[in-house]
Amino acid sequence: MTTGDDTKAAGEEMYALVERLYPLCRSITGDGVRATLDIVGEYLPLRVHEVPTGTRVLDWTVPQEWNIRDAYIADAAGNRVVDFAASSLHVLGYSVPVSATMPLAELREHLHTLPDHPTWVPYRTSYYTPDWGFCLSQETLDALPDGEYEVRVDSTLADGHLTYAEYVVPGQVADEVIVSCHVCHPSLANDNLAGIAVATFLARALAEQTPWYTYRFLFAPGTIGAITWLARNAERVERAVKHGLVLACAGDPGRLTYKRSRRGDAEIDRVMRNVLQASQRPHEIREFTPYGYDERQFCSPGFDLGVGSLSRTPYAGYPEYHTSADNLDFVRPEAMADTLALCREAFSVLDRNRRYVNLSPYGEPQLGRRGLYDSLGGRSDAKQAQLAMLWVLSLSDGTHGLLDVAERSGLPFDTVAAAADALHDAGLIKA
Amino acid sequence: MTTGDDTKAAGEEMYALVERLYPLCRSITGDGVRATLDIVGEYLPLRVHEVPTGTRVLDWTVPQEWNIRDAYIADAAGNRVVDFAASSLHVLGYSVPVSATMPLAELREHLHTLPDHPTWVPYRTSYYTPDWGFCLSQETLDALPDGEYEVRVDSTLADGHLTYAEYVVPGQVADEVIVSCHVCHPSLANDNLAGIAVATFLARALAEQTPWYTYRFLFAPGTIGAITWLARNAERVERAVKHGLVLACAGDPGRLTYKRSRRGDAEIDRVMRNVLQASQRPHEIREFTPYGYDERQFCSPGFDLGVGSLSRTPYAGYPEYHTSADNLDFVRPEAMADTLALCREAFSVLDRNRRYVNLSPYGEPQLGRRGLYDSLGGRSDAKQAQLAMLWVLSLSDGTHGLLDVAERSGLPFDTVAAAADALHDAGLIKA
Amino acid sequence: MTTGDDTKAAGEEMYALVERLYPLCRSITGDGVRATLDIVGEYLPLRVHEVPTGTRVLDWTVPQEWNIRDAYIADAAGNRVVDFAASSLHVLGYSVPVSATMPLAELREHLHTLPDHPTWVPYRTSYYTPDWGFCLSQETLDALPDGEYEVRVDSTLADGHLTYAEYVVPGQVADEVIVSCHVCHPSLANDNLAGIAVATFLARALAEQTPWYTYRFLFAPGTIGAITWLARNAERVERAVKHGLVLACAGDPGRLTYKRSRRGDAEIDRVMRNVLQASQRPHEIREFTPYGYDERQFCSPGFDLGVGSLSRTPYAGYPEYHTSADNLDFVRPEAMADTLALCREAFSVLDRNRRYVNLSPYGEPQLGRRGLYDSLGGRSDAKQAQLAMLWVLSLSDGTHGLLDVAERSGLPFDTVAAAADALHDAGLIKA
Secondary structure, rough: OOOOHHHHHHHHHHHHHHHOOOOOOOOOOOOOHHHHHHHOOOOOEEEEEEEEEOOOEOOEEEOEEEEEEEEEEEOOOOOEEEOOOOHHEEEEEEEOOEEEEEEEEHHHHHHEEOOOOOOOOOOEEOOOOOHHHOOOHHHHHHHHHOOOEEEEEEEEEEOEEEEEEEEEOOOOOOEEEEEEEEEOOOOOOHHHHHHHHHHHHHHHHHOOOOOOOOEEEEOOOHHHHHHHHHHHHHHHHHHHHEEEEEEEOOOOOEEEEEOOOOOOOHHHHHHHHHHHHHHHEEEEEEEOOOOOOOHHOOOOOOOOOOOEEEOOOOOOOOOOEEOOOOOOOOHHHHHHHHHHHHHHHHHHHHOOOEEEEOOOOOOOOOHHHHHHHHHHHHOOOOHHHHHHHHHHHHHHHHEEEHHHHHHHHOHHHHHHHHHHHHHHHHEEOOO | OOOOOOHHHHHHHHHHHHHHHOOOOOOOOOHHHHHHHHHHHHOOOOOEEEEEEEEOOEEOOOOEEEEEEEEEOOOOOOOEEOOOOHHHHEEEEEEOEEEEEEEHHHHHHHHEOOOOOOOEEOOOOOOOOOOOOOOOOOOHHHHHOEEEEEEEEEEEEEOEEEEEEEEEOOOOOOOOOEEEEOOOOOHHHHHHHHHHHHHHHHHHHOOOOOOOEEEEEEEEEEEEHHHHHHHHOHHHHOOOOHHHHEEEOOOOOOEEEOOOOOOOOOHHHHHHHHHHHHOOOOOEOOOHHHOOOOOHHOOOOOOOOEEEEEEEEOOOOOOOEEEEEOOOOOOOOHHHHHHHHHHHHHOOOOOOOOEEEEEOOOOOOOOOOOOOOEEEEEEEHHHHHHHHHHHHHHHHHEEEEEHHHHHOOOOHHHHHHHHHHHHHEEEEEEE | OOOHHHHHHHHHHHEEEEEEEOOOOOOOOHHHHHHHHHHHOOOOOOOOEEEOOOOOOOEEEOOOOOEEEEEEEEOOOOOOEEEEEOOHHEEEEOOOOEEEEEEEHHHHEEEEOOOOOOOOEEEEEOOOOOOEEEEHHHHHHHHHOOOOEEEEEEEEOOOOEEEEEEEEEOOOOOOEEEEEEEEOOOOOHHHHHHHHHHHHHHHHHHHHOOOOEEEEEEEEEEHHHHHHHHOHHHHHHOOOOOEEEOOOOOOOOOOOOEEEEOOOOOOHHHHHHHHHHOOOOOEEEOOOOOOOHHHHHHHHOOOOOOEEEOOOOOOOOOOOOOOOOOOOOOOOOOHHHHHHHHHHHHHHHHHOOOEEEEOOOOOOOHHHHHHOOOOHHHHHHOOHHHHHHHHHHHHEEEEEEEEHHHHHHHHOHHHHHHHHHHHHHOOOOOO
């Protein structure tokens, strides 16, 4: 993992953000999303969008907004044996309101547990089929005596809005890179508060400079949020979006995992492979599948964007996934810091991966006359730097970018980019 | 190997057909071919074609027709020491008539044996160079005392016809798949009576339904027969023939061998690879060579058809090849049944390998709204079925067929095809 | 390695040529190059070109001409402790004139040694930065007592010419193959007197026949010589040069090394791979890099010629490289003979690698009728020859050359070419 004081500090700050977001009850709509975006808004000047219930978005319709104030199961003595106030996971996401008393046998049909992990509470939702329910540990369930229980879900399902936010870092060109994370999961730390935190700090870091590309960060509920954004930005997607990255499960201690775009060899795919390999971090690169996070939407065949997905231990790849064990102990500051560092390295390569044209393509230009040999004489990496210049000159025929040069030569991208800068300054190549 | 009562019954029936065909003396022309087609005609309503001697067919000319009534070598006492009546292999194919008496030393120049397999009789022909001869075992030859022998070949080589037959299973489209087997070898069971039997029962099976493609079965003598058919069907080949398979050596107990078309990546090649791999049968896939059976003609560069060849132990790959040991003991009912089953699986995939277009390509369509999640809820393979739908939607951009989907996703073709059917029924994709 | 009396004789003759050239003091200009070309001119009727100082050649300018008569370091007693007369390596190439007396401490700044190889003298130059210096062994330096030394370089750096030579073997077509070697290194045997010798004898061998291509041999100083030739032949390069080979380090006992052209799959690259593999010589094939010999210039992106480079132990790959140990003991007659033989084999393949069109592409033509089976009956390689004919017929569709046939079939190129000749004679294919 990357070390250094700055990185360590970033890890701690991201962890603190995760801690603040953790208790909120998020869903695909509602005030939990708004409260989440309010907190992220303290770090970034977000632009928040509210899209009314019933709006047609591609093949979907924005659903009713769900809000919840309280929910519990109380025993005959009035003791709350399952209480939403203790954890937002206890209530089935999008539960319709209920207020009833019923015997345990009848109640069981609405209870969800994880028998294989008897102390963990599962995360369950029912967005598009009206239902109500509670999630609890198997141990809690096993301890419940038979008898009558009071059941109450104080929720509202009504016309309202779907909420998402954007933050744009203007670049030197209008071409965009989208960075997307989902904000719809309740008290789950790795999936996806760590992703939100990494996206937030990545945006802040990019905003400290003027990157080459314009970076558009998207904080939106999963699936319906991405679909809503795509529906409202179809023209931009067509015209401006060139690359993208979906961030999820960004904070667990596992190795980094990059999932390729549907295209499989999009520029972001090649950048990620180069950076992961060059960094010598343990990592895995996976082929695209149409299942996972919102890359499903960005990579749908009509859009077919060059959007990959970066995780540490990926989707459903760890037992804590979608359970109460995906908690504040499961994510680590240094893991988030490492994910952030990798993203910065990758976007640094992406930003510099341009095609040049050798202006002196017939034979080698005389580098010595221009001080391009001498100027390197005192550097210990002079030989590599010189070789990088020859490679950039050799491949700068209008069809190869600097990443191509790095890959074919086996030289580090930074060395190749520095060589290109020197040649550009000498007037030997042009972009 | 495939099991099941139907398969077993098919194996027995094919074996019975091989037994009936075995004694006949076939060659590239003559009554042996006609008798063979008469018997096959009891299973299928064949259309038999007679092409006159002297007809120009591509670079070739239909030769004179050869018929034989009797042939033998008799010793001084009049005992037939080699007798055509015992086996059609004993006479050199296309032997000119001869009636003579000569000493053994002179006769030897016309005798063919297999010294390495002293009890086997070789199969030899001389179609285009006038000659006569006998094939016998080395043991028989060694036992012959010196002396005078009466030699007689009662054959006719005269203007007549070349005979071949076709059987067509009409499909839903006029595009054709040709299935070809050679009918010119005399008493050799694997090469190619097993091929004839598998082709016959494959045709019957396909005729029980209306397949997608039109399947044209060709029963013709090797080389000159395929060339004659190509010469007379050049326009159809150009217009309608899309795929094809040559069947030979289809009944020995060895593993299946598929030889690719000259193109190497024709659709039939990809189908065969998929089906052989998915079936987990032991098998081998070989690259094209311009030597072998009639794929040589179908794949000649002017036609360059997508025609592969299916065998068990292939051409010249077993010691019994082109000898009397390629007999009724060498071919097995269960092996023929297995070859038949593989062909049916392959054509089932070929028939369903269509390209669809996702009609809702921007983002994922909402499958739940259409009951495509619920409808699968009760099935144990629901997760795979759902994933298959996402894959079909993802790749149905007009450039990928269902076989592409199966290969890229790693899902079974049947699962992918079922997903496509469900999506098609829901109006989400069109062919 | 190739054996045989002719080869052995060629090896001895090449070695004798290396011995004659060894003492001369070559540089990128000057009389040492002219003397070298005079000697090569005894073997080949060279056309020598003189290009004036100051001539603009691509991005470069022809430098002043350097000549040297004497150079030494003498001790206080007048004894020459380092003497150019003993070895041309002792003086820094392109040393400016100097005549001075100085203490050893001051002199040291102009002395070059190889501490890791204390008995060897390094080879050093300073073509484009005015400087003077001496190269000597570390042992010699260590033995020098402190004190005053007389230093003298009797050289001239003045307007003059750059000298290079060409020799052309006319072919049946005007398309050219260039064979290039550098002639600028002083007393170094492998780099590049062996290359000069192999090029000379290769030219003689090709001139004994009329090859298909026109072969142009270039004897020129490294870098600036190739750049000068390219500048003066840009139109020819564009129009006529189709293939090329740079020869360097052609005489050491190591295995052969072929470095691909920038294109990576140019015809010369494929020919070299085929010939090296077929020859079963130990060898290595390397990817292109823009560092090395004059392939750097020929493969610059503006020209991007199909020019590879053949060496034995390549550039900087042996400790003796650019030292006095690259001497007459380091190169071997049999190694040069082997390099020569490989070049002849490669150009023989290149010359015969033509595309044919099958004039009878529909089905197989009847080879027997044309005597193409019979004619081969008596040869032990008849089966392979027959198969080669089928392969040539199969692939001669206008898109494949004979090398493609050899590679796809796995047959030796010579067998394929012989089959093509037979088919061509029979009128079945045309070029």
